[in-house]
Amino acid sequence: MSLHPEVIRLLIFLVGIIAFAALNAAYLVWLERKEAGHIQRRIGPKEVGPFGLLQPLADGIKLMTKQLIVPAGVDPILFKIAPILVMVPAIMSFVTIPYGENLVARNIDIGLLMIFAFASVNVLGLLLGAWGSRNKYAVISAARVVSQNVAYEIPMLITVVTLVMITGTMNLHEIVMQQQGGFWNWNILNLAASPLMPVAFLIFFVCMLAETNRAPFDMAEAESELIAGAFTEYPGMGFGVFFMGEYANIVIGASVATILFLGGWQCPFGLFPGVHWFLLKMYFLIFTVIWIRWTYPRTTFYSLLNLSWKILIPISFFNLILTSAMIKVF
Amino acid sequence: MEQQATVDLLYVAAFFLGGLGFAIGPFVIAKLLAARSTRNTQQKTEQLIECGMVPIGDAWIRFGIVYYLYALMFVAFAVDILFLFPVALVYKSQTLVGALYAFVEILIFVGILSLIIIYAWKKGVFKWERKIYNPR
Numbered sequence: 001m002s003l004h005p006e007v008i009r010l011l012i013f014l015v016g017i018i019a020f021a022a023l024n025a026a027y028l029v030w031l032e033r034k035e036a037g038h039i040q041r042r043i044g045p046k047e048v049g050p051f052g053l054l055q056p057l058a059d060g061i062k063l064m065t066k067q068l069i070v071p072a073g074v075d076p077i078l079f080k081i082a083p084i085l086v087m088v089p090a091i092m093s094f095v096t097i098p099y100g101e102n103l104v105a106r107n108i109d110i111g112l113l114m115i116f117a118f119a120s121v122n123v124l125g126l127l128l129g130a131w132g133s134r135n136k137y138a139v140i141s142a143a144r145v146v147s148q149n150v151a152y153e154i155p156m157l158i159t160v161v162t163l164v165m166i167t168g169t170m171n172l173h174e175i176v177m178q179q180q181g182g183f184w185n186w187n188i189l190n191l192a193a194s195p196l197m198p199v200a201f202l203i204f205f206v207c208m209l210a211e212t213n214r215a216p217f218d219m220a221e222a223e224s225e226l227i228a229g230a231f232t233e234y235p236g237m238g239f240g241v242f243f244m245g246e247y248a249n250i251v252i253g254a255s256v257a258t259i260l261f262l263g264g265w266q267c268p269f270g271l272f273p274g275v276h277w278f279l280l281k282m283y284f285l286i287f288t289v290i291w292i293r294w295t296y297p298r299t300t301f302y303s304l305l306n307l308s309w310k311i312l313i314p315i316s317f318f319n320l321i322l323t324s325a326m327i328k329v330f
Numbered sequence: 331m332e333q334q335a336t337v338d339l340l341y342v343a344a345f346f347l348g349g350l351g352f353a354i355g356p357f358v359i360a361k362l363l364a365a366r367s368t369r370n371t372q373q374k375t376e377q378l379i380e381c382g383m384v385p386i387g388d389a390w391i392r393f394g395i396v397y398y399l400y401a402l403m404f405v406a407f408a409v410d411i412l413f414l415f416p417v418a419l420v421y422k423s424q425t426l427v428g429a430l431y432a433f434v435e436i437l438i439f440v441g442i443l444s445l446i447i448i449y450a451w452k453k454g455v456f457k458w459e460r461k462i463y464n465p466r
Contacts, residue, residue, distance in 0.1 A: 091349030106341035237360035
């Protein structure tokens with residue numbers, strides 16, 4: 001019996017993308033620790049392997065050999081299902097992210113909508129895990145994570161609606177193809193469509209930080225106030241899977257920002273487009289995300305919510321109106 | 331077209347299963363490798379964490395979430411933004427309605443939507459003062 005070529009392609013992409021996600025989760029932790037070290041005038045991990053490059057392996061072995069405890073009194077089903085609920089949608093979002101001209105698992109027509117649909121499940125996982133933990137810190141974190149993600153989903157979606165208005169498609173491949181040429185054709189500099197496009201990118205980026213619970217918006221996992229927030233009760237691998245899911249979400253967020261605003265795999269000068277440009281832009285965004293984490297202190301929860309409702313949402317609404325006016329009226 | 335949608339679904343389903351495997355796999359490995367029991371002299375391995383003390387009271391109690399009003403606003407927004415997606419998708423096409431007509435419709439829709447924020451702002455939802463609930 002021979003397999004259908006489509007099935008073989010599917011399996012290759014599935015294995016490749018899971019390997020990509022796992023490798024990223026492992027080495028983004030290394031990057032985070034290294035970068036944090038250098039920002040704080042330390043060296044960071046250096047003992048395990050050259051430049052500490054084998055550190056993720058050591059971390060992995062440590063996590064795997066830790067006892068799996070389900071504390072007494074937790075809701076066992078919610079407690080166990082939560083890390084899986086964070087991880088699965090993250091992997092599913094990778095289906096339609098095009099890393100190169102032909103390097104995409106499946107070019108789905110409503111890919112953009114699909115990614116945001118899956119991304120919103122992430123909150124559910126954190127909420128269930130935190131509530132199921134029956135820990136006071138985790139329960140406080142549950143309330144916070146929901147209101148934070150809910151608040152930042154709106155400006156993000158409005159920005160995406162604005163972008164869909166300009167591109168007229170939700171197919172990620174086509175969105176990248178429309179940004180062909182040099183960097184002046186990228187959506188971030190598409191000033192003809194809307195003079196506020198760089199601001200829209202900034203809004204998207206800030207919302208991405210908040211949606212992935214990264215500092216300065218890491219209210220869900222505020223170490224100094226809530227121990228580890230939603231993850232407080234999770235031992236060993238439960239914590240590890242949560243973290244892999246979180247890093248996978250950061251990779252997805254940076255990828256989507258690259259596709260929507262920075263021209264995906266297109267070269268800034270119109271030369272040699274390819275997957276290397278995509279990875280370069282994506283890792284630059286991820287580097288910035290980590291950079292921000294170690295530069296700014298955590299905000300208070302009040303200013304976090306008000307930043308979204310008082311500043312980001314009105315501006316993104318204004319951008320929406322402006323864009324629709326630029327398309328139809330002028 | 332029909333077949334393409336089926337293949338789309340096949341891909342998503344395969345990635346669902348793959349993700350499930352990737353999420354559950356580490357737990358299986360940990361189950362095989364990890365210690366099954368520890369010395370546990372004080373019988374406190376399964377105690378919930380409260381910075382070392384024996385936890386005082388239950389965590390599943392009612393506590394005041396002052397920001398629940400934001401959730402109410404979100405409900406209004408989320409649905410409406412979902413309605414905006416199909417509109418945005420066809421907004422550029424010339425054939426459906428007149429240019430100005432389409433713009434004015436968007437303007438009305440978004441205008442009414444922003445009234446939510448203006449209303450909440452006026453009502454003081456965004457002001458964070460200590461709210462004291464007096465039962466009397």
